[in-house]
Amino acid sequence: MTRNTSSFKAALLATVVAGLPFASQADPIEDYKNLCADCHGANRLGAQGPAVIPETLKRMRGPKIEAVIRDGRVATQMPGYSNELDDAAIAELSAYLKTPLEVIPPWGEKEIMASRVLDEDYAPVDSPVWASDPMNITLAVETGDHHVSVLDGDTFEVLDRFATPFAVHGGPKFTPDGKFVFIMSRDGWVQKYDIYALKQVGRVRAGLNSRNIAMSGDGKWLAVANYLPNTLTILSTEDLSVAEVHDVVGKDGTPSRIAAVYQAPPRESFVLALKDVPEIWEVSYAKYPDLNIFAGGLAHDYRVEGPVPQETDFPIRKISTPDYMDDFFFDQSYEYVMGASRKGEGGLVMDLVIGQKEADLDLPGMPHLGSGITWEWNGTTVMATPHLKDGMVSVIDMESWQTVKKIKTEGPGFFMRSHKNSPYVWVDVFFGPNKDKMHVIDKETLEIVKTLQPEPDATVAHVEFTKDGSHALVSIWENDGAVIVYDAKTLEELKRLPMNKPSGKYNVWNKITFEEGTSH
Known part of the structure; x- marks a missing residue:
């Protein structure tokens, strides 16, 4: 592993001068190897997680990096290491991550x-x-061992892996x-x-x-x-x-x-x-x-x-733009783009034709606009999005840009899906103690009509529909997990396809036609 030793020592000296705790027995390189390398790469250039070098941590100062190491990061797979590392070790690991590599290729x-x-x-x-049917093929990404299963959307036979x-x-x-x-x-x-x-x-x-x-x-x-x-x-x-x-x-x-x-x-x-x-x-x-x-x-x-x-x-x-916009959602015409504020306290609408702000959005709780979906409701088009910090789904009128309802859920969610032939919206509860739940929301009443719990204590996430919307596929997001096939109207489980930590499923027809219940 390459590193700049002199820069590292200078960073440690700066840590001490700043009055931060220091423990001589701490070994940040060994700590990185044991706790971080699997996700961020042995060379810190990224793998499953992002690169952790000054060039990619430019907006994160030392105390903030220490907080992430100690407490983890909300709405990500980054855990906290307060039980494994004391304050001195966290300070040294933070300083190490801020040291530049000798060479970035x-x-x-x-x-x-x-x-x-x-x-x-x-x-x-x-x-x-x-x-x-070539248009009803669904791909299931299995992150447990880095494979994709190719599914027949009618029989759910695995054609290839x-x-x-x-x-x-x-x-x-x-x-x-x-x-x-x-x-x-x-x-x-x-x-x-x-x-x-x-x-x-x-x-x-x-x-x-x-x-x-x-x-x-x-x-x-x-x-x-x-x-x-x-x-x-x-x-x-x-x-x-x-x-x-x-x-x-x-x-x-x-x-x-x-x-x-x-x-x-x-x-x-x-x-x-x-x-x-911005x-x-x-x-x-x-x-x-x-x-x-x-x-x-x-x-x-x-x-x-x-x-x-x-x-x-x-x-x-x-x-x-008036603010940083890390996450987007487009209206069906692609004239307007909805963006989430980095502060997680709201959002805004930009008109791409004239390049100006159109409206502000009432979206507290860090909305995940990338998973937003639309449907017709009471004579208008509404867009719904889960939130990464708060347990709710916001429903927004895309003509007035006003929030028409906030649907309370059992915890923060990550993914939403529906289909034009389905009366329901499905949303997971990805973060928190209720991660084994999946809410089903009625598109007309905007009420939760059923909460599924297909596998207690397991992470249940990400729904995809078949081409005609007759079946919904749900992931048990575990190494010994499965893709569960539901009847999309009766909400009854039909079968389970064993898989290795299946995450997203992607139906060819829904993705290439930009079906209204699919995030784009």
Whole structure:
């Protein structure tokens, strides 16, 4: 493991000078190895968890890092270590994490392309090698041993179970025809898999520590949001080659991590949530973007018709925001984007057309907008979101932007799902002592009509529906877990599919059609 010894000693000296407790017997390197390396990587560059180096901890000062080590972090898988480490050991571990690595590997187009491996034994097929409905295939991500199971959505037979990169993060993305799927790991590997052939096509490492991916509406491009380095990597979906690598730097010159990247198909663009500057970015993949909006390095005070010479095929529009916006939800037109405040005390609506704030949102308790869903209610469209700190679901009128109801739940939740053919919304209670519960909410009355407890004391989470909405799939999020198949109308359990810590399930039809009950 590489580290800067002199910088480490200086940090420890600063710790002592600051009056923090110090214990000579504490060994932060050994503590990191024993408690942190499995999730954050032996080299601190990230694995299942993010990289823990000054470049990625830039907004967290020493006392805050110590608090996270001691108490854990709400709404994440980061535990607290107050029972394993005393205050002195926590202070030393915090100082160690703030020391820079001697070398952070460069990771640009050259390094990305050098990592690309295309499987020599892969051969494309024109039609599926199986007889199931191609639009009703569901992928179940098993994080316990880093595999994905390919399920027939009618019979729930497992058609294939293939290995993924370590620590898959974010939802897989399907091409518009449902033939290929792309899966990303926290350490930046992107895997392409042919669902028709049940074969891996290849892999490429698009970043060193990454957040998620988004597919362009035409299926040609894959955007990869990176924490390390501060870049947006755009890949060709055809062969995993690099189309462009954008440095992410705010208007004032501040480098920034990307909290997430989203697709906005009607706008022919990607939208980025930035972590370290109060901006959102829109990156166009349109053939001829409007240069009044997307400057692309050229003057942008005029309109050009027809083919346009550009310095980039993916021009960027930088939109200033009143607050940091780490989490997004789009209306169905993709004109408006709802963003959660980093303080967890509210949110706001930005109009992407004019690049201005439209409204404030009453959303205390750290809403998880990325899991929000919409449906028609009383003649309007409402959006509902769980909260990561408070036990409630907020329901918002998307015309007035007013909260029409706050539904009390048995604890903070993480995921919500529904289907246009279902009368119900399902929401988990992911955090806290009631993690084994799953609420079912009536879309018309906005009341909880049933609370399921399929496996006492186990984490019950994440619902996905089959193509027609007739069945709901729920995860028992444990190493000896299962995917439970429910009748979506009677709410009766039908069968269990044993799996190794299944997390998300992703139905091809629901994801490529942007079904209203599916988060996008």
